[in-house]
Amino acid sequence: MMRQVLGAIAVLLLSGCASIYSTPPTVVHQPMTVRPEARAQMVPANGSIYQAAQLRPLFEDRRARLIGDTLTINLVERNTAQKRANSSASRASDVTGGITAASKVPLSGLAGMNLQAGVESDFEGAGASAANNVFNGTITVTVIEVYPNGNLLVSGEKQMAINQGNEFIRFSGVINPNTVTAANTVQSTQVADARIEYKGSGYIDESNTMGWLQRFFVAVSPF
Numbered sequence: 001m002m003r004q005v006l007g008a009i010a011v012l013l014l015s016g017c018a019s020i021y022s023t024p025p026t027v028v029h030q031p032m033t034v035r036p037e038a039r040a041q042m043v044p045a046n047g048s049i050y051q052a053a054q055l056r057p058l059f060e061d062r063r064a065r066l067i068g069d070t071l072t073i074n075l076v077e078r079n080t081a082q083k084r085a086n087s088s089a090s091r092a093s094d095v096t097g098g099i100t101a102a103s104k105v106p107l108s109g110l111a112g113m114n115l116q117a118g119v120e121s122d123f124e125g126a127g128a129s130a131a132n133n134v135f136n137g138t139i140t141v142t143v144i145e146v147y148p149n150g151n152l153l154v155s156g157e158k159q160m161a162i163n164q165g166n167e168f169i170r171f172s173g174v175i176n177p178n179t180v181t182a183a184n185t186v187q188s189t190q191v192a193d194a195r196i197e198y199k200g201s202g203y204i205d206e207s208n209t210m211g212w213l214q215r216f217f218v219a220v221s222p223f
Helices: 002-020 203-207 212-220
Strands: 070-098 114-146 152-162 165-175 185-187 192-202
Touching: 070 152, 070 165, 114 165
Parallel strands: 070 185
Antiparallel strands: 070 114, 114 152, 152 165, 165 192
């Protein structure tokens, strides 16, 4: 029995160590990269200069428009929000009564007694919150789907191994091809259904995360 308990503890410890360097979950569109569609088989040569299989229009640009093409997203996110609320309420009531002559009832001893009761309740509350977030950078993504109207669904990930942990930057969204510049770039503010993530893994990131047992007590505690 003791060996089984020790074995279970060892498994938990190993799983905890493994989770430190595991890839954090994501909410961006999947998959985050795809292979481009295979080209058609080479057709026989049909001219000394013109080759139909290798035709590239003279004025064709290199903007992403097909599955497997890549483009660069300029992350220029800035979000500012403020909220303030005030509320107050009050309520008061007063009741007064008395007992007059009561000589012919069992409660004759209470004659002349006056009764008075009052209730008063006050409430006042105030709250305020503010947020200011800035996210700048670049990430190159892959076209994973082309919609019937020509819009491009893109997704991508950038991983950086920094000393004692890994950093993950992920992005996905829907792009209108008309917003793609000649340099094959798009501003993140021009992307619809944008999903941007910046996460990390490693013991430094884990040390800033509340443990599951503590989260349990926080969730069930009535205080």
